[in-house]
Amino acid sequence: MEEYPDIEITLNVNGKDYTVKVKPYERLIDVLRYKLGFTSVKEGCGRGECGTCAVIMDGELVASCMVLAVQARGKKILTLEGLAPPGKLHAIQKALLDTFAMQCGFCFPGVIMAMKHLLDKNPNPTEEEIKEALSGNLCRCGSYLRFIKAAKLAAEYIRKGQVYFEFKG
Amino acid sequence: MYIPKNLNDALEYLDRHAPDAIPLAGGTDLLIQIREGKIRPKVLVDLSGLKSELAYVKKVNGNIVIGALTTPNDLAKTFLHKDPKYLGFLDVYKRFASPILRSLATIGGNIGVAVSASDYLTLLLTLNAKVKLVSVEGERTVPLEELVVEKRTLAKDPNELIREIIFPELPENYSTAFMKLDRREIIITGYVTVATCLQLKDGKITDVRIAFDRVNKRIPGRARKTEEFLKGKEFSLEVIRQAYNEVLPTEMVRKSDFRASGEYRMDLSKVLMKRVLLKAKSRIEGGA
Numbered sequence: 046m047e048e049y050p051d052i053e054i055t056l057n058v059n060g061k062d063y064t065v066k067v068k069p070y071e072r073l074i075d076v077l078r079y080k081l082g083f084t085s086v087k088e089g090c091g092r093g094e095c096g097t098c099a100v101i102m103d104g105e106l107v108a109s110c111m112v113l114a115v116q117a118r119g120k121k122i123l124t125l126e127g128l129a130p131p132g133k134l135h136a137i138q139k140a141l142l143d144t145f146a147m148q149c150g151f152c153f154p155g156v157i158m159a160m161k162h163l164l165d166k167n168p169n170p171t172e173e174e175i176k177e178a179l180s181g182n183l184c185r186c187g188s189y190l191r192f193i194k195a196a197k198l199a200a201e202y203i204r205k206g207q208v209y210f211e212f213k214g
Numbered sequence: 215m216y217i218p219k220n221l222n223d224a225l226e227y228l229d230r231h232a233p234d235a236i237p238l239a240g241g242t243d244l245l246i247q248i249r250e251g252k253i254r255p256k257v258l259v260d261l262s263g264l265k266s267e268l269a270y271v272k273k274v275n276g277n278i279v280i281g282a283l284t285t286p287n288d289l290a291k292t293f294l295h296k297d298p299k300y301l302g303f304l305d306v307y308k309r310f311a312s313p314i315l316r317s318l319a320t321i322g323g324n325i326g327v328a329v330s331a332s333d334y335l336t337l338l339l340t341l342n343a344k345v346k347l348v349s350v351e352g353e354r355t356v357p358l359e360e361l362v363v364e365k366r367t368l369a370k371d372p373n374e375l376i377r378e379i380i381f382p383e384l385p386e387n388y389s390t391a392f393m394k395l396d397r398r399e400i401i402i403t404g405y406v407t408v409a410t411c412l413q414l415k416d417g418k419i420t421d422v423r424i425a426f427d428r429v430n431k432r433i434p435g436r437a438r439k440t441e442e443f444l445k446g447k448e449f450s451l452e453v454i455r456q457a458y459n460e461v462l463p464t465e466m467v468r469k470s471d472f473r474a475s476g477e478y479r480m481d482l483s484k485v486l487m488k489r490v491l492l493k494a495k496s497r498i499e500g501g502a
Contacts, residue, residue, distance in 0.1 A: 052215060069215030069258065072245075092246050093315050094401055105287060105317035111242050112318065115215050116262040159313065180400050181312025 054118040058083060059127025067114040074098045074109040076117075077124060085125035085154040089183070096182035099155035100124050106162040106181075125154045128161065133209040137161060140199035141191075148186035156182045160196050168204055170196065216259045221267050221348070224259055225375065229350045232372035235259050239283060240319040242311070243327045261375075268322075268377065276383050282322025282376045286310050289321070298497050302340070302390030302409055306333045309394045312401050322376040328362045330427040331403045335362065336434040337392050339425040340411035341381040348377040355380065365432040388413045388421070389497035393490045395482060405474040406482040407434075412494040419444050419453075422491075426483060430467045439465045440487075454491055458484040 051066035058081060065080050077083040077100070086109055089095035093111040100109045101123040129135040134142070137160045141147060156179060163170055163178035170178065175196045184192070202208070216235065218224035228235055236255040238244055239262070247253040261268070261283060268283040271292040280289075286307050289295065294303040310316055310333060324334040325345065335358070343358040347370055356369070358379070363369050370376075384390070392409040396402035404427060413421035422444045429435035443461045447453045468479040 049215070052217075070248075092249065093242055093311070093318075096312065096314055099314045102317075106314050107317050108314040111245055111315065113215075113238070113241065113245070113258075113260070115217065116238075116241070116260055155314075178313065181314045
């Protein structure tokens with residue numbers, strides 16, 4: 046079968062422009078992971094059901110496995126790598142550590158982006174709003190209750206102006 | 215992959231290359247179909263760049279018009295999620311896929327996919343919606359019910375695109391409601407889904423439309439005999455019970471599959487029909 050020609054696109058990932066050549070069938074997740082090295086973006090189901098590949102694209106939470114790279118041309122994308130300056134933790138990450146929410150952590154990149162998307166729009170969410178916002182993120186370890194605790198704690202940190210924390214390893 | 219400059223460009227390309235070229239809107243169904251090898255398109259025509267042209271909700275001459283590329287998240291920002299008459303749209307939204315897909319999927323795509331889980335399609339059937347199709351030859355408007363003929367089959371030419379969905383504004387004393395039941399609340403297909411558009415005057419059912427995910431075909435459809443039975447009658451539990459026990463089973467065929475048995479689906483259809491009518495009634499009376 047004849048190979049499709051490359052298409053040149055420009056993506057803005059975490060505030061920096063990248064011009065990359067992609068195949069028409071490549072998905073946003075493929076380009077983020079394998080061409081640009083943003084490996085926080087995880088592939089779970091590959092069909093938009095599990096939420097672990099969630100990124101924020103032009104202010105909307107999207108499944109990066111359900112967007113072709115070409116469709117993301119010219120868009121602003123935020124992944125977990127762009128959440129805090131190098132060496133710092135974002136309030137959401139700190140809150141997840143504080144609540145001991147992590148078990149295997151595979152779903153975390155998606156969960157954190159979903160929390161970030163929620164807290165950007167709603168700095169003081171109710172438990173119901175947190176549940177709804179995280180409803181598309183599956184966690185096979187079942188840390189859901191701690192996610193809710195962590196989201197509340199992160200909201201509190203951010204409301205107090207504590208957005209970034211030192212990372213102590 | 216073809217990236218059209220505007221709608222006309224997309225239509226011209228489709229006219230020359232369809233059916234080898236397939237339009238790609240939100241992609242939340244098409245990309246899975248391709249991944250599973252069920253569709254092998256030679257070229258995709260990416261409509262995502264036409265969002266500024268084709269995503270809108272507006273009122274025009276007594277009609278509500280929704281652009282085909284409008285996403286559930288776009289709808290959530292409009293009056294359709296606030297006006298008590300149109301809260302059926304909020305119901306669909308709350309059960310629609312999951313947050314990461316509500317930003318991508320489009321209402322035109324939901325109709326174009328034409329499966330029993332096309333929840334906007336089910337709701338729009340109760341609103342007597344029409345669909346405006348567009349091609350290089352011009353535009354034509356067809357009733358939604360005539361457009362969707364069978365599972366994944368539309369009565370439209372491959373060079374035509376769904377441009378917008380049109381339905382009449384609802385007069386006073388009308389409301390809409392939608393329900394879907396499954397094991398979870400979201401990321402579900404639904405054992406049964408039901409939508410209604412109801413008008414009540416002095417306790418009487420002056421107009422009622424009920425659509426299910428399936429009535430006798432493998433696509434959403436209206437339960438017309440049940441509607442006819444209810445029209446003009448008093449809104450009471452006895453009347454509704456009679457409608458779903460005596461009339462609904464004469465027009466509805468429920469099949470078993472790995473998700474649920476036909477018998478259970480029939481029972482559930484009855485229960486959800488009652489609940490959705492009560493929900494619409496409470497909305498007409500000013501409740502949620």
